[in-house]
Amino acid sequence: MEDRPLEYDYTIAKLFMYSTIVLGIVGMLVGVILAWEMAFPAVNTMLGEGLAEYTNFSRLRPLHTDAVIFGFTLSGIWATWYYVGQRVLKVSMAESPFLMFLGKLHFTLYMVGVVLIVGSLLMGITTSKEYAEFEWPIDIAIVIIWVIWGMGLFGLIGIRREKSLYISIWYYIATFLGIAMLYIFNNLAIPTYFASDGIGAWYHSVSMYSGTNDAIVQWWYGHNAVAFGFTVPIVAMIYYFLPKESGQAVYSYKLSILSFWGLMFVYIWAGGHHLLFSTVPDWMQTMGSVFSIVLILPSWGSAINMLLTMKGEWQQVAESPLIKFMILASTFYLFSTLEGPIQAIKSVNALAHFTDWIVGHVHDGVLGWVAFMIMAALFHMAPRVFKRKIYSKSLMNTQFWIQTLGVILYFTSMWIAGITQGMMWRAHDEFGNLAYSFIDTVTVLHPYYTIRAVGGTLYLVGMFIFAYNMFKTMTSSERVDESELQNATPMGA
Amino acid sequence: MFHWLEKNPFFFAVAVFLTIAFAGLVEILPNFAQQSQPTVGTKPYSTLELAGRHVYIKNSCNACHSQLVRPFKAETDRYGHYSMSGEYAYDRPFLWGSKRTGPDLMRVGNYRTTDWHENHMKDPAGVVPGSIMPAYRWMFTNLADIDTAYAEQITVKNVFAVPYNKPLPMKDGSKEVVKLADSLSGAHASALAEAKLVVADMNDKNVKEMVNNGQIPEIVAIIAYMNSLK
Numbered sequence: 251m252e253d254r255p256l257e258y259d260y261t262i263a264k265l266f267m268y269s270t271i272v273l274g275i276v277g278m279l280v281g282v283i284l285a286w287e288m289a290f291p292a293v294n295t296m297l298g299e300g301l302a303e304y305t306n307f308s309r310l311r312p313l314h315t316d317a318v319i320f321g322f323t324l325s326g327i328w329a330t331w332y333y334v335g336q337r338v339l340k341v342s343m344a345e346s347p348f349l350m351f352l353g354k355l356h357f358t359l360y361m362v363g364v365v366l367i368v369g370s371l372l373m374g375i376t377t378s379k380e381y382a383e384f385e386w387p388i389d390i391a392i393v394i395i396w397v398i399w400g401m402g403l404f405g406l407i408g409i410r411r412e413k414s415l416y417i418s419i420w421y422y423i424a425t426f427l428g429i430a431m432l433y434i435f436n437n438l439a440i441p442t443y444f445a446s447d448g449i450g451a452w453y454h455s456v457s458m459y460s461g462t463n464d465a466i467v468q469w470w471y472g473h474n475a476v477a478f479g480f481t482v483p484i485v486a487m488i489y490y491f492l493p494k495e496s497g498q499a500v501y502s503y504k505l506s507i508l509s510f511w512g513l514m515f516v517y518i519w520a521g522g523h524h525l526l527f528s529t530v531p532d533w534m535q536t537m538g539s540v541f542s543i544v545l546i547l548p549s550w551g552s553a554i555n556m557l558l559t560m561k562g563e564w565q566q567v568a569e570s571p572l573i574k575f576m577i578l579a580s581t582f583y584l585f586s587t588l589e590g591p592i593q594a595i596k597s598v599n600a601l602a603h604f605t606d607w608i609v610g611h612v613h614d615g616v617l618g619w620v621a622f623m624i625m626a627a628l629f630h631m632a633p634r635v636f637k638r639k640i641y642s643k644s645l646m647n648t649q650f651w652i653q654t655l656g657v658i659l660y661f662t663s664m665w666i667a668g669i670t671q672g673m674m675w676r677a678h679d680e681f682g683n684l685a686y687s688f689i690d691t692v693t694v695l696h697p698y699y700t701i702r703a704v705g706g707t708l709y710l711v712g713m714f715i716f717a718y719n720m721f722k723t724m725t726s727s728e729r730v731d732e733s734e735l736q737n738a739t740p741m742g743a
Numbered sequence: 744m745f746h747w748l749e750k751n752p753f754f755f756a757v758a759v760f761l762t763i764a765f766a767g768l769v770e771i772l773p774n775f776a777q778q779s780q781p782t783v784g785t786k787p788y789s790t791l792e793l794a795g796r797h798v799y800i801k802n803s804c805n806a807c808h809s810q811l812v813r814p815f816k817a818e819t820d821r822y823g824h825y826s827m828s829g830e831y832a833y834d835r836p837f838l839w840g841s842k843r844t845g846p847d848l849m850r851v852g853n854y855r856t857t858d859w860h861e862n863h864m865k866d867p868a869g870v871v872p873g874s875i876m877p878a879y880r881w882m883f884t885n886l887a888d889i890d891t892a893y894a895e896q897i898t899v900k901n902v903f904a905v906p907y908n909k910p911l912p913m914k915d916g917s918k919e920v921v922k923l924a925d926s927l928s929g930a931h932a933s934a935l936a937e938a939k940l941v942v943a944d945m946n947d948k949n950v951k952e953m954v955n956n957g958q959i960p961e962i963v964a965i966i967a968y969m970n971s972l973k
Contacts, residue, residue, distance in 0.1 A: 287877070288844070288875060291868070291874075291875045291876070291877055294877035294878075295877070295878075299880065302877070302878070302880065302881065303881045306877040306879075307806070307807070307877055308802045308803040308804065308806055308807070308877070309802065309803065311803055311806040312803055312806070374801035374802060374803075375801075376800060376801065376803065377800070377836060378800040378803065378805050378836050378838060379836055380841060404752065404756075407752045408752075413750050414746070414749050414750055415749045415750070415752060415755065420749070420755070420759075423752070423755065423756055423759060424759050424763070427756060427759055427760045427763060428763050431760070431763065431764060431767075435767075440898055440902055442891065442894040442895045442897075442898045443894060445894070445897065445898035445901065445902060446893070446894035446895075446897040446898055449890055449891075449893055449894035449897070449927055450888065450890040450891030450892070450893065450894035450895070451888065451890070451891045451894075454891050454894065454895065456835050456895050456898055456899060457835040457836040459775075459835070459836075460779050460831065460832060460833065460834055460835045460837070460903070461779045461828065461830075461831025461832055461833075461834045461835075461837050462774075462779060462828045462831055462837070463774055463775060463779060464831075464834070464835065464836050464837040465831075465837045465839055466770070466771060466774060467771065468836070468837070470767060470770070470771060511762065514759055514762040514763055515762050515765070515766075517763075518763060518765075518766035518767055519766040519770070521770075522770070524841065527813040527814060527815070528811055528813070528826070528839065529811075529826055529827060529828035529831065530774075530828075531774065534770055534774075537770065541766075600813070600815065603813075604809055604840075604841070604842055604843035605842075605843070606842075608841070608842070609842065675817055675818075675821075676815065676817035677817075678816075678817065678820075683820075684817065684820050684821055688821070688845075688846040689871050689872070689873050689874060692844075692845075692873060692874065692875060693873040
């Protein structure tokens with residue numbers, strides 16, 4: 251075999267890069283609309299009374315969460331998989347027509363799924379379970395899409411040249427297995443149309459589990475959809491892209507083993523922390539609380555491993571906006587994996603549960619960690635996939651600071667809002683009566699809801715800058731060949 | 744040991760799966776061995792109530808309202824007795840929610856009335872000044888899906904043995920039977936009879952007229968559902 255670098259095929263990676271950008275904007279735009287609706291309820295009828303059913307908060311809310319999780323994040327995970335997979339396994343997609351076919355089928359069915367999901371959620375077709383709102387026909391479609399990805403994943407591993415699986419591959423495998431298990435069991439339901447000999451809506455179903463059991467299964471899923479969608483595959487990305495971009499070797503192999511297996515074992519137990527003081531058995535609540543604290547270890551293991559990878563090379567953080575994105579992402583990972591366990595302590599949870607503090611926690615994790623890492627990955631991939639330099643370094647810097655400011659406004663306002671509301675709910679006067687009516691605890695939040703909406707809007711502005719920078723990079727930036735590249739990503743002005 | 748595993752994707756995947764599945768097996772299976780036992784006074788939903796529950800779900804009311812009263816003085820003062828597991832025995836899916844942008848609704852039937860809900864759903868801020876809840880005026884014209892509610896009742900009765908048409912113990916020692924019609928037209932008739940009781944306390948002329956004509960708007964169903972939450 252002649253001695254030249256392998257030509258990787260990025261056809262599928264490109265498709266998922268486009269969908270990451272488009273669905274990211276859609277999901278975050280809907281989120282910004284929701285934020286303004288909470289600050290100024292008149293926004294609910296912004297398109298008039300006639301369309302209020304489709305623009306009000308309650309219809310858009312599942313659309314926001316699902317667009318960000320199953321649109322933006324999943325697209326990002328797959329865009330990076332179809333790039334990283336080939337490179338660390340030292341095999342090109344082009345070598346196997348079957349894998350190429352699977353990849354194209356994967357993307358096409360995924361797009362069909364996206365359209366079905368957006369349509370059905372706007373019509374109010376939902377099971378009500380968070381991040382599992384889809385009715386059974388869409389669930390079946392999602393399982394098929396997932397299995398096709400799995401075949402592609404293990405297919406590529408099957409024809410690999412590099413025998414040892416790099417750390418990132420461990421995490422992609424775990425993402426595939428974890429989500430498959432959780433998604434299937436949580437969505438088990440009986441279609442009522444078939445069980446009643448053809449009465450009513452054909453797509454309607456009723457959950458296999460009732461009441462408390464349903465809640466246990468849902469939060470076993472809900473919490474770990476976060477684990478295997480927002481943590482595991484994002485760690486896969488940073489283990490590949492940070493060393494590649496910085497030219498530094500991963501700090502510790504042992505630490506990566508410890509945190510991988512630790513995360514796999516511990517994460518699932520922590521789901522119970524969503525159900526503290528509910529009617530699920532006490533021992534399960536306690537396990538949820540305790541394992542949430544234990545979870546700090548493997549989470550911080552990965553985050554510290556990443557930060558120490560930069561040892562001796564910290565000047566890169568100042569020089570390269572791309573490294574900045576990744577370092578801020580790992581810092582937010584450190585921060586939100588400490589905040590989560592704090593909220594899972596029973597006495598803290600008594601205050602925090604049901605308040606905006608939880609919403610704040612989700613968003614510092616997703617905006618600060620997940621989205622920053624996905625955008626950094628796309629920035630690293632673009633010159634290698636499109637063979638053009640990044641269009642503008644200064645736009646990257648601008649985007650970085652606007653979005654960082656947006657995240658900070660978001661989580662600080664939600665901390666204050668959540669703790670304020672939690673304290674007001676429980677306040678009693680000197681005679682032991684409740685000190686505030688419920689509406690008092692709503693009106694007091696108006697300034698914080700406004701600040702949050704501003705923060706979210708800033709983040710969305712950053713997304714548009716990102717999209718513009720990527721668009722120019724793909725279409726009109728200066729050409730560059732991968733052989734000219736050192737480690738760091740080539741940048742324009 | 745790990746180097747060996749990292750070169751064998753199959754065993755690696757098996758090891759990962761076992762590690763992930765372990766917690767679920769330990770936590771979930773034991774509770775499934777025990778079926779949810781309903782508490783005394785807990786009844787399955789009537790056709791109209793269930794249709795109302797579907798309206799509640801269709802509009803993601805659970806995105807802002809919980810149905811879970813935690814065992815704290817501040818919560819029992821505000822919402823009533825704390826929640827008990829058996830009260831949810833017929834809830835498929837559960838609707839505990841995860842965020843209280845608005846108040847808990849677990850026992851809203853104890854302290855809100857039909858006409859209160861009617862006015863509130865039309866104009867929340869008119870009833871509760873400062874409210875940030877949007878209005879739900881389309882519920883006054885959209886029709887409730889009685890067919891699907893009936894289909895779900897048949898399903899849970901056949902598959903999960905939900906006790907329709909059986910005497911159930913109530914808190915005052917009496918017995919009550921939640922009837923399930925044996926045909927779709929029977930289900931429509933009983934839902935309409937129930938809707939007429941709700942509408943008697945409402946003011947909206949259109950809604951009254953629709954029910955007189957045998958149609959059931961979503962608002963009637965969801966009020967019947969919320970009145971059943973006690």
